[in-house]
Amino acid sequence: MIEVNERIEVASTPQAVWAILSDPSAVVECVEGAVLGDKQDDGSFNAKMAVKFGPAKVSFNANVLVEYDAANLSGNVTARGKDGISGTKFKTTMHFKVEGQDVPPQTAIPIKAECELSGRLAHLIESGANLVIKRMTASFAEKLAERCGGAKAA
Amino acid sequence: MKVYERLSQAFKAEGTTNVFGMMGDGNMYWQYANSKNGIIMHEVRHEGVGLGMADGWARATRSVGVCTATCGPGTTQLATAFVTAARASSPVVAFCGEYPVSDDEYTQALDQAAFAHGCEAAFVRMGTPQDADEAVRKAFYIARTQSRPVLLSVPLDLQQKEWDDDDPYVPSTAIIPKRTVTPHQSAIEQAADMLMKAKRPVILVGRGAQWANAGDEIRKLAQRTGALIATTLQAKNWLGDDEYHIGISGTYATKTAMNLLSDSDVVVAVGASLNRYTTHEGLLYPEAKFIHIDPKAHVLLPRGKGADHYVQSDGKAGVAALEAELAKRNFKQLGYRTGEVKEKLANAWEDRHEYKIDAGTLDPRPMCLALDDLIPTNISLFAGSGCTAGFTNILFRKPRPIVMPGHFFGCIGQMMPAAVGAVIASGMKPAILMDGDASTMMHIGDFDTMVRYKVPLLIYCMNNECLGAEYYKLDAHDMAVETSCIPTADLGAVARAFGGRGALCRTLDEVKKATAEWLANPGPMLIDVRVSRSVVTLPYRRIHYGEDE
Numbered sequence: 018m019i020e021v022n023e024r025i026e027v028a029s030t031p032q033a034v035w036a037i038l039s040d041p042s043a044v045v046e047c048v049e050g051a052v053l054g055d056k057q058d059d060g061s062f063n064a065k066m067a068v069k070f071g072p073a074k075v076s077f078n079a080n081v082l083v084e085y086d087a088a089n090l091s092g093n094v095t096a097r098g099k100d101g102i103s104g105t106k107f108k109t110t111m112h113f114k115v116e117g118q119d120v121p122p123q124t125a126i127p128i129k130a131e132c133e134l135s136g137r138l139a140h141l142i143e144s145g146a147n148l149v150i151k152r153m154t155a156s157f158a159e160k161l162a163e164r165c166g167g168a169k170a171a
Numbered sequence: 172m173k174v175y176e177r178l179s180q181a182f183k184a185e186g187t188t189n190v191f192g193m194m195g196d197g198n199m200y201w202q203y204a205n206s207k208n209g210i211i212m213h214e215v216r217h218e219g220v221g222l223g224m225a226d227g228w229a230r231a232t233r234s235v236g237v238c239t240a241t242c243g244p245g246t247t248q249l250a251t252a253f254v255t256a257a258r259a260s261s262p263v264v265a266f267c268g269e270y271p272v273s274d275d276e277y278t279q280a281l282d283q284a285a286f287a288h289g290c291e292a293a294f295v296r297m298g299t300p301q302d303a304d305e306a307v308r309k310a311f312y313i314a315r316t317q318s319r320p321v322l323l324s325v326p327l328d329l330q331q332k333e334w335d336d337d338d339p340y341v342p343s344t345a346i347i348p349k350r351t352v353t354p355h356q357s358a359i360e361q362a363a364d365m366l367m368k369a370k371r372p373v374i375l376v377g378r379g380a381q382w383a384n385a386g387d388e389i390r391k392l393a394q395r396t397g398a399l400i401a402t403t404l405q406a407k408n409w410l411g412d413d414e415y416h417i418g419i420s421g422t423y424a425t426k427t428a429m430n431l432l433s434d435s436d437v438v439v440a441v442g443a444s445l446n447r448y449t450t451h452e453g454l455l456y457p458e459a460k461f462i463h464i465d466p467k468a469h470v471l472l473p474r475g476k477g478a479d480h481y482v483q484s485d486g487k488a489g490v491a492a493l494e495a496e497l498a499k500r501n502f503k504q505l506g507y508r509t510g511e512v513k514e515k516l517a518n519a520w521e522d523r524h525e526y527k528i529d530a531g532t533l534d535p536r537p538m539c540l541a542l543d544d545l546i547p548t549n550i551s552l553f554a555g556s557g558c559t560a561g562f563t564n565i566l567f568r569k570p571r572p573i574v575m576p577g578h579f580f581g582c583i584g585q586m587m588p589a590a591v592g593a594v595i596a597s598g599m600k601p602a603i604l605m606d607g608d609a610s611t612m613m614h615i616g617d618f619d620t621m622v623r624y625k626v627p628l629l630i631y632c633m634n635n636e637c638l639g640a641e642y643y644k645l646d647a648h649d650m651a652v653e654t655s656c657i658p659t660a661d662l663g664a665v666a667r668a669f670g671g672r673g674a675l676c677r678t679l680d681e682v683k684k685a686t687a688e689w690l691a692n693p694g695p696m697l698i699d700v701r702v703s704r705s706v707v708t709l710p711y712r713r714i715h716y717g718e719d720e
Contacts, residue, residue: 073429
């Protein structure tokens, strides 16, 4: 189980950040290698996501469900996917919240996530995958900050 | 004649010339008879090392390696070496004494059938004195036809019974038919159809292709189809003089190789099991169709899959037929064999990642490159399977009489025994072994065996004073790496204490000097090379640190 406990800080208002995070297609644009697919009847989305573990690229076909709590500017993301070649599967749950701050940068987004990789490849790349996911989180923060107005993630 | 004498005659008739192992009361009479029959005994300090040597003999010669251990505690020492030999598909017969049938409460009693089963070895028991011939023949028959280790269990008291049969022993070779599996023409035509549609083919060769002596045929097919040649780990460096040879396919591939392989559209796998490491769980070849040539009826691939097209054939016959079919169709293409690809391959093995080298140690990467240049190509190479294999398996690139990597069963410490067995099998031709400190220490006692038999093997112990695989994994998890660190004594001095030669080296110049001394007069020698922990192997950079290198 890979645990992510990150706090992204962005120099934009909480409302501006929420406007992006509450739009699944905008969120996906901030995730490197991800492409959003069709919306399903249950409100979830199909998605494709390519992740490089070392030089090898794993292409996941995924299903993503985002549940928003607009009153609290927070959300839960549940995603699961499978790579057809290596049989690698992932399951992720993530909780995020948009919080205003009195001191700059204006907004913080605490993120708590758990990601489970399974399949034979997962055992081989276990420790590397941990670092890959941390780098992806950092990249997401960077892209989100850019999208919020060109500011860099703190 | 006693039964133990007949058993010895039977082993001799099966072609046994050398036996590796340790004497005990369960095999001592048989060993005595062997000595009278001209069979050479190599007495080791640990029974598992004896089996490892027989395994090395078998891998180097593709003939049955023979080892021996006494009953009970002698036999249980064989465990790891048995599984390693089984995973290596090595034909080995282990003559093991067994507790007397007349004494169920014998101190050294052991259920040796259950033990063999747990160690993935076949089991043959001589149940009565009259079964001596049949038991030996069956053991060798299984080893030869199934290419696996066999535990031949012979009760002590039955060995002492009288043998009163005058019929000559009939060896297993007399009843095993010799034939080459030739391909079906329709299977070849289908493979040719697939190859004619391919723009970027790869020929992936394994030990089976080597054993079939299919090298010339593979080169011709590669030239005709414009294919890259890649090997499995076990066929490392084979056909390495081909200018479009890209090294190992799998964990030990360079990034250039991985990038090229991921573009391939057809892979012709010859005598390769295509295991999870060779294809990196299939990810190395995301778009490719597989043509699999192998003499077995069929080979199941990882995740319960099969190749897109399977050709049951001996490697040499199958590749020759495929090449002939394409020639008949006047098919020839450049494929991967372009100047652009050649340019990429020219720099494929460069590792520009810079590390700060720990004081009193050296960078193992330039050392491996220097040794591959310095050591003549008539000297064989053995590579251990620990962390340091990540340097050896990528950076030693020259074809040599024997290039034998480890990795069967993923255990450390098994390569020194295999190397010694293979060197003895090759007629005492000099060889080097690249291994790590934990592996070297595991069987350092049998450096004594190397000395007693004057085995011309030079062991480079790439000593980072830690359990490397665990060290880097702990580091990647931000855990205390010190728990994996174990200091060692000066192993060069240990080697000298055993009566061999040894050196402790902390610089490349010291390594070169010690190597030159050995080259001038090859014999048993151990060079303790202190290497920097800071330098991470390419596979570990990917696996443990997720680096795209």
